[in-house]
Amino acid sequence: DAGVIQSPRHEVTEMGQEVTLRCKPISGHDYLFWYRQTMMRGLELLIYFNNNVPIDDSGMPEDRFSAKMPNASFSTLKIQPSEPRDSAVYFCASTNPTAGGRRDTQYFGPGTRLTVL
Amino acid sequence: DQQVKQNSPSLSVQEGRISILNCDYTNSMFDYFLWYKKYPAEGPTFLISISSIKDKNEDGRFTVFLNKSAKHLSLHIVPSQPGDSAVYFCAATYGGATNKLIFGTGTLLAVQP
Numbered sequence: 001d002a003g004v005i006q007s008p009r010h011e012v013t014e015m016g017q018e019v020t021l022r023c024k025p026i027s028g029h030d031y032l033f034w035y036r037q038t039m040m041r042g043l044e045l046l047i048y049f050n051n052n053v054p055i056d057d058s059g060m061p062e063d064r065f066s067a068k069m070p071n072a073s074f075s076t077l078k079i080q081p082s083e084p085r086d087s088a089v090y091f092c093a094s095t096n097p098t099a100g101g102r103r104d105t106q107y108f109g110p111g112t113r114l115t116v117l
Numbered sequence: 118d119q120q121v122k123q124n125s126p127s128l129s130v131q132e133g134r135i136s137i138l139n140c141d142y143t144n145s146m147f148d149y150f151l152w153y154k155k156y157p158a159e160g161p162t163f164l165i166s167i168s169s170i171k172d173k174n175e176d177g178r179f180t181v182f183l184n185k186s187a188k189h190l191s192l193h194i195v196p197s198q199p200g201d202s203a204v205y206f207c208a209a210t211y212g213g214a215t216n217k218l219i220f221g222t223g224t225l226l227a228v229q230p
Contacts, residue, residue, distance in 0.1 A: 004160070031216050033216075035220075039222075040222070041119075041222065042123075042206065042220050042221055042222030042223050043161070043206060043208075043220035043223075044220070045217060045218065045219070045220075048216070048217065056217060091160055091161070093160070095216060097216060105151075105163045105166075106163070106216070106218065107163075108153075108160030108161045108162070109160050110158065110159055110160050111158075111159075111160055
């Protein structure tokens, strides 16, 4: 399996621009998570989906952030408008707790490093 | 409010010696704990976990200890190898959270040859 795929790997944009991050989970995984990593707060959960339905978006910092999962193999995280304080590494992860693996083992993508100037 | 805390941002250890990474938590509902390892430019990968019904779990060179009364867990790596140099994240969850992990801020381990 190719693992969790994220694109782009790096994104540099100017304040006020719209940014869209993309994620393809591991095939067969029915949970998908979006995280943000910063030095100050470590890995923060932004939102997660189960069977394409958003379950918990309490970590989404502001209305400028939105996430969608139109089908089982694709999800987007959008920031509109972007601000310099959004600069961070954004990770997508997926898991399938019913597959007999360890409970709560999540598989992470390589991340998207976002820089907002 | 950080529910999972890793108070040491970094740790340096000589190759062959023991590395001890620490993690504290505040939420007494947490019943499952995990350690993830992260290399630069890669996503975190699962390393080892422990249920709250245990106080120790061992996997090769890696052992996790859980002290529920102190709300503290630690990861021991013996012996440490240069390839262990990475950021280590502690994470916690509880039964009602349905796969929602709460991560700490991470500790950068540097193993010197």
